[in-house]
Amino acid sequence: MGTAVEFWLDLNEEQSDLREWVHGFAEQVIRPAAAEWDEREETPWPVLQEAAKIGLYGFEFLINTWSDNTGLSLPIANEELFWGDGGIGMAISGTSLAVAAIYGSGTPEQLVEWVPQCFGDAGDPKVAAFCSTEPEAGSDVGSMRTRAVYHEATDEWVISGQKAYATNGGIANVHVVTASVDPSLGSRGQAAFVVPPGTKGLAGARKLKKLGLRASHTADVFLDDVRVPGSCLLGGKEALDERLARAKAGGRRNAAMRTFELSRPAVGAQAIGIARAAYEYALEYAGHRVQFGRPIIENQAVAFALADMRMEIDAARLLVWRAAWMGRNDKPFTAGEGSMSKLKAGEVAVAVTEKAVQILGGAGYLREHPVERMFRDAKIYTIFEGTSEIQRLVISRAISGMQIR
Numbered sequence: 562m563g564t565a566v567e568f569w570l571d572l573n574e575e576q577s578d579l580r581e582w583v584h585g586f587a588e589q590v591i592r593p594a595a596a597e598w599d600e601r602e603e604t605p606w607p608v609l610q611e612a613a614k615i616g617l618y619g620f621e622f623l624i625n626t627w628s629d630n631t632g633l634s635l636p637i638a639n640e641e642l643f644w645g646d647g648g649i650g651m652a653i654s655g656t657s658l659a660v661a662a663i664y665g666s667g668t669p670e671q672l673v674e675w676v677p678q679c680f681g682d683a684g685d686p687k688v689a690a691f692c693s694t695e696p697e698a699g700s701d702v703g704s705m706r707t708r709a710v711y712h713e714a715t716d717e718w719v720i721s722g723q724k725a726y727a728t729n730g731g732i733a734n735v736h737v738v739t740a741s742v743d744p745s746l747g748s749r750g751q752a753a754f755v756v757p758p759g760t761k762g763l764a765g766a767r768k769l770k771k772l773g774l775r776a777s778h779t780a781d782v783f784l785d786d787v788r789v790p791g792s793c794l795l796g797g798k799e800a801l802d803e804r805l806a807r808a809k810a811g812g813r814r815n816a817a818m819r820t821f822e823l824s825r826p827a828v829g830a831q832a833i834g835i836a837r838a839a840y841e842y843a844l845e846y847a848g849h850r851v852q853f854g855r856p857i858i859e860n861q862a863v864a865f866a867l868a869d870m871r872m873e874i875d876a877a878r879l880l881v882w883r884a885a886w887m888g889r890n891d892k893p894f895t896a897g898e899g900s901m902s903k904l905k906a907g908e909v910a911v912a913v914t915e916k917a918v919q920i921l922g923g924a925g926y927l928r929e930h931p932v933e934r935m936f937r938d939a940k941i942y943t944i945f946e947g948t949s950e951i952q953r954l955v956i957s958r959a960i961s962g963m964q965i966r
């Protein structure tokens with residue numbers, strides 16, 4: 562251990578097998594269904610069922626990918642899934658945001674109790690939602706208005722407020738909801754709660770119509786005097802009280818930020834999957850489309866664009882893999898490496914899909930070719946899980962040690 566020759570960029574056998582397996586599902590099941598579910602703007606339950614049946618959707622799959630101590634398995638799987646299709650990819654992986662919150666902040670007992678309920682079972686898959694964003698609290702997580710108040714007599718938390726843009730909001734079996742328990746502490750006075758299936762007072766208010774990722778359900782969620790047992794506070798009351806005391810003394814960290822930090826490289830990998838799909842399609846098209854008596858790729862303007870697309874995708878993937886490895890091996894993100902990976906991958910996905918549309922010309926603008934959908938799907942990656950501007954804030958604060966605004 563620790564010898565000088567240990568740096569290695571080849572995938573090991575399990576990682577290669579995983580990539581091939583997820584790629585096969587993406588090619589044979591996801592791709593043929595992509596255009597239809599994009600048009601329908603609905604969760605593709607039959608695809609989810611197929612994924613659950615073969616073990617690609619479920620707790621066991623996540624455990625397997627998380628148990629890879631290089632950290633690469635989850636980004637590898639995500640890249641292939643989203644290479645298949647962004648919307649269906651998100652329908653399959655949206656649950657993992659709630660699971661990551663339970664994993665990141667919950668006790669082992671909470672993990673065992675709630676995570677299987679997030680996924681349901683192979684015959685009857687369910688989805689889960691992580692609800693943090695609010696109408697008045699997007700990038701500014703600290704201005705969250707949803708309140709959770711503890712009632713000692715009944716050992717219950719009562720949660721009230723409104724959440725915005727929740728993936729799987731209202732259709733989820735399990736909702737993980739963040740709320741302020743001490744507004745005077747801003748983002749440090751927040752906690753995350755599991756809202757069990759069927760709890761009264763939680764409702765998916767409005768299904769949102771979107772530019773892209775349309776096979777993934779997004780909705781506003783209302784919480785009206787939602788009562789959950791004390792055991793639904795992720796991490797437990799004692800840990801919360803200790804954390805609040807630390808925050809009062811000047812420490813920091815909160816449940817939502819922690820969740821985002823853990824999931825950034827995996828989200829970057831999704832963006833890379835979409836970008837790679839668009840690049841491959843454009844490369845193939847450019848080799849066949851003939852104008853002025855030769856394939857358009859024989860023009861440097863087109864070939865160089867493709868060269869840049871490939872280079873940017875590879876660069877983004879290396880940043881994603883580095884951040885995933887750092888996260889899995891408890892390395893401190895001293896330069897905001899997690900944010901770097903998501904920032905780069907998101908911006909590459911937008912630029913590459915736009916270039917792909919351009920390379921297809923008029924055909925690229927039509928729904929008959931998938932790059933039109935990929936272009937729409939890619940844009941979310943500079944917005945959710947922290948906008949590009951917020952990622953730049955994280956990085957610039959990390960490298961400068963200053964409170965850049």
Ligand SMILES: Cc1cc2nc3c(=O)[nH]c(=O)nc-3n(C[C@H](O)[C@H](O)[C@H](O)COP(=O)(O)OP(=O)(O)OC[C@H]3O[C@@H](n4cnc5c(N)ncnc54)[C@H](O)[C@@H]3O)c2cc1C
Pocket residue numbers: 658690691692693694698699700701725726727728729771774779941944945946947948949950951954966
């Ligand atoms: C399809 C979709 C799915 C989503 N899924 C979920 C989910 O499952 N759970 C969840 O909790 N949320 C989810 N979100 C919400 C998403 O995370 C937020 O939209 C995102 O964090 C941005 O917040 P906002 O929309 O309020 O934008 P705002 O915060 O209002 O930002 C608007 C603009 O101002 C810029 N800006 C804001 N503050 C600064 C600053 N200090 N410096 C520089 N620029 C700044 C932003 O970068 C952005 O360009 C989802 C959103 C979408 C669209």
